[in-house]
Amino acid sequence: MRALVFDVGNTAAKYGYFENNELREAGKVLLDNALLELVQRLLPEHAVVSSVVEPTAIWAEALRREVGGKVLEFASATTPLPITNAYATPTTLGADRLAAAVGAAWLRPGQDTLIVDAGTALKCDWLEGGHTFRGGSIAPGLRMRFQALHMFTGRLPLVELPVAAPVDIPLTGTDTSSAIRSGVLNGAVAEVNGLIDSYRQQSPNLGTLLAGGDAGFFQPRLKGPIFVVPELVLIGLYRILVHNVEI
Known part of the structure; x- marks a missing residue:
């Protein structure tokens, strides 16, 4: 099965191309001629689009003009899943959080997993037994924390996240x-x-x-065992698409 998956996030729209359960290509794409060129080059049989910032209808409409198979618009509350969603308010659940849980279930079947997604927001979610999404926590991401200190105070400067921060960041700031x-x-x-x-x-x-x-910042600083899976959300979206193609 050849499939394209799209994760439209707060800062970028990411895509992944899967062939026979393997992620062959990933990157960023805009909803313009670049999307058309991507589809025409990779010739996917099916596609799925998920978004946490805007409706998926425009993306889906563009994909349906080029993709002959199923084009799935992933919705946390209504799309059939290969795991159980035990979140109390599924209509408010971010699609990226649920997709990451599906990816975790595929990579760690039957195992308890904590998913740490360190992006615009810092999300920690609990997948119980490799099959039930329980929820978790949402906090500001690193850049958001730096920006908040600058924006909501009168004199604190805007400090940038270091490109390559040393593992040991001084506990006591001297300025x-x-x-x-x-x-x-x-x-x-x-x-x-x-x-x-x-x-x-x-x-x-x-x-x-x-x-x-x-x-990359958190990996050397967290208590193990830690497994870094940069494309976890894309993997989860692909497994959701496969589930919906097969049912």
């Missing part, structure tokens, strides 16, 4: 910028490690999957 950097970065790491510890009290054999644009 305002380094104090902000310590508070944001060390605080976020402590926050996630605290959540990992709490979930491991429930499940001693817990595994953690790490995804998102800031996964």
Whole structure:
């Protein structure tokens, strides 16, 4: 099966091309001639589009003109899933969180998993037994934390996330910028490690999957075992598409 999956997020629209259950290509794409060129080059049989920022109808309409098979618009509350969604308010659940859980279920069948998605928001979600999405937590991502300190105060500077931050970030900032950097970065790491510890009290054999644009920052700083899967949401969207093609 050849399939294209699209994850329209807060900062970019990502795509993945799958062939026979293998991710062959991934990147970013715009809803313009680039989308048409991508479809015509890869010739997918089916496609799925998911979004956390805008309706999927425009994307789906463009895809249906080029894709002969199923074009699925993923909706958290209504799309059939290969896992159980136990979230109390499915209509408010971000599609990316649920897709990541489906990806985790495929990669770690039958196993308790904590999914840490470090992107625009910092999300930690619990997949129980490899088959039931329970929910989790949502907090500001690293850049959002830096921006909030700058925007909602009168004099604090805007501090950027270091491109290659050392593993040990000084705990005690000796000037305002380094104090902000310590508070944001060390605080976020402590926050996630605290959540990992709490979930491991429930499940001693817990595994953690790490995804998102800031996964590279968190990976050396989190308590193991940690498995980095940058394309976890794309994998989950593909498994949702396969499930809906086969039913």
